[in-house]
Amino acid sequence: MAIIQVNHLKKSYGDREVISDVSFRIEDGECVALLGPNGAGKTTIIKMLLDITKPTGGQILFQGERHDRMRQHIGYLPQHPTFYSWMTGKELLEYMGELSGIDKKHLEQRMDELLDLVGLSREKDKQIGTYSGGMKQRLGIAQALIHRPKLLIMDEPVSAMDPLGRRNMMELLKVIKLETTILFSTHILHDAEELCDNILILNQGKLLVNDSIAQVTVHHQQPVFIIQAPRVKEWVPLLANNPIVESIDQSGTAAKIRVTNIDQGRDWLLDQINQMRLPVQKFELVQESLEDIFLRMVK
Numbered sequence: 153m154a155i156i157q158v159n160h161l162k163k164s165y166g167d168r169e170v171i172s173d174v175s176f177r178i179e180d181g182e183c184v185a186l187l188g189p190n191g192a193g194k195t196t197i198i199k200m201l202l203d204i205t206k207p208t209g210g211q212i213l214f215q216g217e218r219h220d221r222m223r224q225h226i227g228y229l230p231q232h233p234t235f236y237s238w239m240t241g242k243e244l245l246e247y248m249g250e251l252s253g254i255d256k257k258h259l260e261q262r263m264d265e266l267l268d269l270v271g272l273s274r275e276k277d278k279q280i281g282t283y284s285g286g287m288k289q290r291l292g293i294a295q296a297l298i299h300r301p302k303l304l305i306m307d308e309p310v311s312a313m314d315p316l317g318r319r320n321m322m323e324l325l326k327v328i329k330l331e332t333t334i335l336f337s338t339h340i341l342h343d344a345e346e347l348c349d350n351i352l353i354l355n356q357g358k359l360l361v362n363d364s365i366a367q368v369t370v371h372h373q374q375p376v377f378i379i380q381a382p383r384v385k386e387w388v389p390l391l392a393n394n395p396i397v398e399s400i401d402q403s404g405t406a407a408k409i410r411v412t413n414i415d416q417g418r419d420w421l422l423d424q425i426n427q428m429r430l431p432v433q434k435f436e437l438v439q440e441s442l443e444d445i446f447l448r449m450v451k
C-alpha cells in the first residue's frame with residue numbers, strides 16, 4: 153500500500169488556482185523529489201500533505217487512511233527551521249521527543265543515535281544560537297526523525313547551503329534514505345538526480361512529470377540540433393523567427409535548436425548555414441539531457 157496517495161489535489165487562494173489537479177503516489181522506501189522553479193507550488197503541496205493547509209479539492213491518503221489523522225507518522229523539516237536559540241541541541245531533541253510521547257529510556261538512546269547520525273554528538277551541549285546554518289539544518293533533520301516517522305518530508309533542505317554544507321547534507325540524506333521514505337522539494341535538478349528514485353516536476357501548479365529518473369528521459373526526451381559556430385549572438389536571432397523553430401537556446405559558442413519536424417528542420421538549418429556562410433564547427437542531432445527536459449518543461 154502506498155505511504156501517500158494524492159488524488160486530484162487542488163488549492164486556490166481567492167480566484168487564483170495555485171495547485172491544479174495534482175495526483176501522485178509514494179511507495180514505502182522510495183525517495184521522491186518534488187522539483188519545480190520558484191512559485192511552482194512545492195511548499196503548498198507539502199503544507200497540504202502535513203495538514204497545515206487544507207486543499208480546495210481532491211484527497212490525500214496516508215497508508216490508505218485520511219491523512220489528517222496520521223500526522224504523527226510524518227517527520228518534517230521546514231524550509232527555514234526556527235529553534236529556541238538558548239536551548240542546546242540535546243535539549244531540543246529531548247523536548248521534541250517528549251512532545252512525541254517517547255518514554256525516557258528510549259528517548260535517551262534515540263537522541264544518541266540521531267546526534268551521531270547527523271554529526272552533532274560533540275556539539276550536543278552547546279546552545280543552538282552558536283550553531284552554523286548547516287548544523288541547524290542537521291539538527292532539524294534529527295528533530296524530524298526523533299519519533300521514527302514512516303515518511304520524512306523536507307522543504308528545500310539544501311537549496312540555501314554553501315557547497316560544503318550541501319555536500320554534507322546530501323551524504324546524510326543518502327544514509328537516511330536507506331531506512332526512511334523521503335519526499336523533498338528542490339528547484340535544483342542535480343539534487344533530485346543524485347538522491348532520488350522518482351521525480352515529480354511541477355510548474356505553475358501543474359504536475360508535468362511523475363516518473364522514475366531512469367524513465368524520464370525515455371518518456372520525455374526530444375531530439376535537438378546543436379550548431380556550434382563563432383559569433384553565436386549574431387546568427388541565433390536570424391534563425392529564431394522561423395515557424396519551424398520551436399525553441400532555440402544559446403550556450404557558449406553553440407545553440408540548441410528544437411524544431412517541429414526533424415527532416416524538414418535538418419534541410420532548413422543546413423540551408424541557412426549555407427546562406428549565412430557560417431563557419432560551422434559542429435552540426436549534430438542529439439537527444440535532450442535530463443536538464444534540457446526540465447528546463448524546457450518549466451520555461
Ligand SMILES: Nc1ncnc2c1ncn2[C@@H]1O[C@H](COP(=O)(O)OP(=O)(O)OP(=O)(O)O)[C@@H](O)[C@H]1O
Nearest residue numbers: 165170188189190191192193194195196197308339
Ligand atoms: N497564503 C497564500 N496566499 C496567496 N497566495 C499564496 C499563498 N501561499 C502561496 N501562494 C502562492 O502560491 C504559489 C505557489 O507558492 P509556493 O510557495 O507553494 O511555491 P514554491 O514552489 O514552494 O516556491 P519556492 O521555491 O519559492 O518556495 C505562488 O504563486 C505563491 O505566491
